[in-house]
Amino acid sequence: MCGLAQIFESQGFSTVLIGFVKEHMEVIKPPRALWLNFPMGRPLGKPNDPEFQKKVIRVAFELLQKSPAPVLEDFPEIIPVKEGRMSYALPVDLVYKVNQLGDIDKLTDEVKKELSNLMPDYLKAIDNNGRTTVGASEMEISDFVPYISEFAKGNKPKSPRKGLPAIPLLKLVVEDLNAVYTETRIYKDKIDDLEMLGKWFWQETYAGKLLLAIEAVSLESDDQVLRQIASMSLLTPRFWSEGPLPGISGSGWT
Numbered sequence: 001m002c003g004l005a006q007i008f009e010s011q012g013f014s015t016v017l018i019g020f021v022k023e024h025m026e027v028i029k030p031p032r033a034l035w036l037n038f039p040m041g042r043p044l045g046k047p048n049d050p051e052f053q054k055k056v057i058r059v060a061f062e063l064l065q066k067s068p069a070p071v072l073e074d075f076p077e078i079i080p081v082k083e084g085r086m087s088y089a090l091p092v093d094l095v096y097k098v099n100q101l102g103d104i105d106k107l108t109d110e111v112k113k114e115l116s117n118l119m120p121d122y123l124k125a126i127d128n129n130g131r132t133t134v135g136a137s138e139m140e141i142s143d144f145v146p147y148i149s150e151f152a153k154g155n156k157p158k159s160p161r162k163g164l165p166a167i168p169l170l171k172l173v174v175e176d177l178n179a180v181y182t183e184t185r186i187y188k189d190k191i192d193d194l195e196m197l198g199k200w201f202w203q204e205t206y207a208g209k210l211l212l213a214i215e216a217v218s219l220e221s222d223d224q225v226l227r228q229i230a231s232m233s234l235l236t237p238r239f240w241s242e243g244p245l246p247g248i249s250g251s252g253w254t
Contacts, residue, residue, distance in 0.1 A: 005033075037075065141176070151229070181207060
């Protein structure tokens with residue numbers, strides 16, 4: 001984004017960047033940038049706190065009055081990072097092998113039931129908030145799980161969205177599915193702790209297990225297209241650059 005800001009500025013557009021990695025901003029020197037000492041994934045602060053979010057936006061826009069470029073300022077407030085991590089990441093022991101996965105059809109049915117049970121509260125959340133972040137995939141929520149489960153079986157389903165290949169669409173479907181779960185939990189239980197939500201979704205729900213199954217299948221696949229899912233960390237919140245972590249272990253589910 002720092003580089004894009006430079007390009008837009010060269011075409012006569014004024015830009016303001018907000019970001020978490022101050023070292024990058026210092027090196028690339030975008031024209032105007034506001035550094036946020038927040039956990040990753042919270043560019044405007046806590047969810048459902050519009051006053052705080054507007055404060056961040058106002059401080060960022062004030063940089064448009066500053067000169068000469070480059071301008072880099074710190075946002076005056078801090079949202080502490082838990083346990084020294086910038087965002088939630090899955091523990092190593094949740095990397096599975098294909099022979100640990102069990103019956104994918106049974107797991108798929110559990111995810112469908114789980115999602116169905118969430119839907120009443122998800123719809124209440126939309127009514128309460130007046131919006132949802134679900135929709136990037138442009139697929140019906142009822143179609144999320146069948147599409148995802150095909151990858152967990154080692155298949156490459158045809159993308160139902162014209163102009164968008166199957167795996168990029170998979171990423172959007174996963175983001176939409178995750179959003180249904182997290183928006184529901186935030187509304188129902190008044191949770192705004194990203195670490196807690198991440199642990200719940202990835203370690204305690206059937207949906208998280210289904211996505212881990214896709215990762216396991218792609219890690220062991222001979223298909224270079226499917227291997228992209230794991231090598232590029234397209235689905236799961238892990239910190240590795242390519243390939244599986246050494247010494248992985250874990251127990252499956254049935």
